[in-house]
Amino acid sequence: MFEVTKKEAPSKRKPFNRPVEANWWTRKKFYTMYMIRESSVLFAMLFALELLAGMICAATGNDTSCLIKWINFMASWPVKIVNVIGLFAVLYHTYTWFNLMPKAQRLMVKGEPMPGSFVKVALYGALFITSLVAIALAATGLLSI
Amino acid sequence: MADKMNMEILRYRPEQDEKPWVQKFEVPFTHETSLLEALCYIKDNLDGSLSFRWSCRMAICGSCGMMVNGTPRLACKTFLRDYAGEVMRIEPLANFPIERDLVVDLSDFIEKLERIKPYIIPKEEKKDDEEYLQTPTQLEKYHQFSGCINCGLCYAACPQYKLNKEFIGPAVIALAYRYNLDSRDAGMKQRLELLNQESGVWSCTFVGYCSQVCPKGVDPASAIQLSKIHSTTDYIISKITPGAD
Numbered sequence: 001m002f003e004v005t006k007k008e009a010p011s012k013r014k015p016f017n018r019p020v021e022a023n024w025w026t027r028k029k030f031y032t033m034y035m036i037r038e039s040s041v042l043f044a045m046l047f048a049l050e051l052l053a054g055m056i057c058a059a060t061g062n063d064t065s066c067l068i069k070w071i072n073f074m075a076s077w078p079v080k081i082v083n084v085i086g087l088f089a090v091l092y093h094t095y096t097w098f099n100l101m102p103k104a105q106r107l108m109v110k111g112e113p114m115p116g117s118f119v120k121v122a123l124y125g126a127l128f129i130t131s132l133v134a135i136a137l138a139a140t141g142l143l144s145i
Numbered sequence: 146m147a148d149k150m151n152m153e154i155l156r157y158r159p160e161q162d163e164k165p166w167v168q169k170f171e172v173p174f175t176h177e178t179s180l181l182e183a184l185c186y187i188k189d190n191l192d193g194s195l196s197f198r199w200s201c202r203m204a205i206c207g208s209c210g211m212m213v214n215g216t217p218r219l220a221c222k223t224f225l226r227d228y229a230g231e232v233m234r235i236e237p238l239a240n241f242p243i244e245r246d247l248v249v250d251l252s253d254f255i256e257k258l259e260r261i262k263p264y265i266i267p268k269e270e271k272k273d274d275e276e277y278l279q280t281p282t283q284l285e286k287y288h289q290f291s292g293c294i295n296c297g298l299c300y301a302a303c304p305q306y307k308l309n310k311e312f313i314g315p316a317v318i319a320l321a322y323r324y325n326l327d328s329r330d331a332g333m334k335q336r337l338e339l340l341n342q343e344s345g346v347w348s349c350t351f352v353g354y355c356s357q358v359c360p361k362g363v364d365p366a367s368a369i370q371l372s373k374i375h376s377t378t379d380y381i382i383s384k385i386t387p388g389a390d
Binding site: 012013014015016017018020024025027028030031034038100103104106108111112113 | 157159160164165215216239242243244250281282285286289304307308350351352353354356357364366367370371373374
């Protein structure tokens with residue numbers, strides 16, 4: 001009878017893990033646009049903070065000095081420029097978000113998947129109507145002053 | 146008359162190399178030459194030591210995924226004619242450890258795939274002669290997500306997986322979603338245990354590149370967002386019905 005002795009060859013495996021570079025998102029346009037999309041929310045946050053400061057000032061009772069300071073701050077050119085950039089950033093964020101929404105909202109009608117444009121049209125419609133309402137409210141507010 | 150393609154291929158031989166390096170080749174090609182054929186040409190004629198994985202040559206086995214000029218692609222579904230006049234830079238699939246040359250270690254993906262139970266878990270076993278029936282409408286619900294060939298391209302495209310290897314990843318969630326939607330399946334509760342975790346659906350920030358690179362037209366980004374709805378619903382139900390199993 002032969003006895004087979006099995007010799008295990010030492011493994012030559014040495015898996016190499018490639019390092020993650022800090023600028024990975026600049027290597028591909030898709031990733032860069034994603035980073036711009038995500039960072040556009042910083043401008044929205046900034047504007048929300050500005051509004052919050054205004055509301056806090058408005059709520060400080062009879063003393064209007066805080067509110068006047070806030071109005072002057074909002075009317076200053078650096079703040080105006082930042083807010084105009086912010087407006088475009090938020091519009092871009094909205095555009096990219098509406099483009100992605102059909103993936104997160106799958107509509108099936110009579111067992112058939114509906115094209116993504118259905119969701120997009122509904123979103124743009126809702127944006128249009130809420131914008132109209134907001135503008136109408138702002139206009140009536142201004143008229144009553 | 147064949148044109149010539151300049152190719153740069155990332156090489157890594159674990160027994161000799163400390164880190165990967167680039168080797169250049171000049172490969173003749175015609176209108177029909179695929180990248181896989183070009184690699185076979187190199188192995189047969191220029192350097193027999195080049196390692197890469199392949200099998201079916203028709204985009205169904207999912208073996209030949211690699212980075213082509215920084216984009217995850219199947220070598221058999223990539224044609225040199227589309228890169229005429231450029232240099233083709235071929236690297237192993239990103240975000241996975243390099244085993245040798247263009248071969249990567251996909252064990253992490255395979256292990257995660259097993260964990261979500263990518264098979265039908267019926268509510269009750271039927272007898273041998275009984276069938277699990279399904280209507281075309283029920284099939285349509287998940288059909289889009291059933292085309293996955295486990296090639297791993299979506300993992301190479303995912304920045305979240307790049308930064309956090311705990312993330313269960315696009316293909317695995319797409320398959321979990323596919324079985325969760327299947328009318329014959331009753332295993333959603335078991336799969337949600339994994340999907341509900343931070344390393345499950347909630348690690349995804351909807352970059353969306355996974356769906357762009359999928360060679361089979363599956364939409365993992367969509368499956369993940371829709372699984373977030375499953376996960377949220379499960380959370381709310383667990384809150385309003387405490388103690389329920």
